[in-house]
Amino acid sequence: MAGTAFDTLAERYIATWNETDPKARRRAVEALWSEDGRYVDPLVEAEGPAAIDATIAAVQQQFDGMTFRLAGPVDGHHDQARFTWELGPEGGEALVVGFDVAQTDGQGRLVRVLGFLDRVPTA
Template sequence: MTATAIHAERYLAAWNTTDPAARRAAVEEVFADAARYTDPLVDVRGHDAIDATIAAVQQQFPGFVFRLAGPVDAHHHQLRFTWHLGPEGAEPPITGFDAAVVDDEGRITTVLGFLDRVPAAA
């Protein structure tokens, strides 16, 4: 399956899902069973660890939402995109960049995340 912007949108939607049961369902839909998520703060594998990572970010930044910060660049099984994290309708204090790989079923197998701008206390 060729990666598309829809993969990035579904990925960020999973990060924005705050209801635990709905978030877990989104994680299982978006990520392959043995998916790996790595950024400067965490390196985890599998649905349980990815779900726990998302929950921890939501707890650390209550009320913040992820949104695309520009176009998604995708080809073959890979995509890259920049995102913002912050309160809805306000200047986002956090910006990052992710590269991801999808499998033949369209589920994410790998995410490599980078933090470009973070508040001093984050």
């Protein structure tokens, strides 16, 4: 997977987290993730497109009106990529910053994403 393919993968991934239309988001999740895809971060573990879609919907509800964006270059080799992302108001300072490692099936579909939260809002 070339550098530009990793960039495209990360952009599609972030776009999925920003898709607020439930039907369009579900289609995007199903197109991007393998059937047995798994998303894990310190707060959630989701396996399969339905659980991943539900996780994204819950985050959108919790952070209503906020958007995800890439926060730096995408790095990758073989079938894995890593990238930093931010979540915050459009054009404003990020409230949440994280780092994800994504593994694909060799055909460009995600099989695993491991998320790390570097900055989260305090209660």
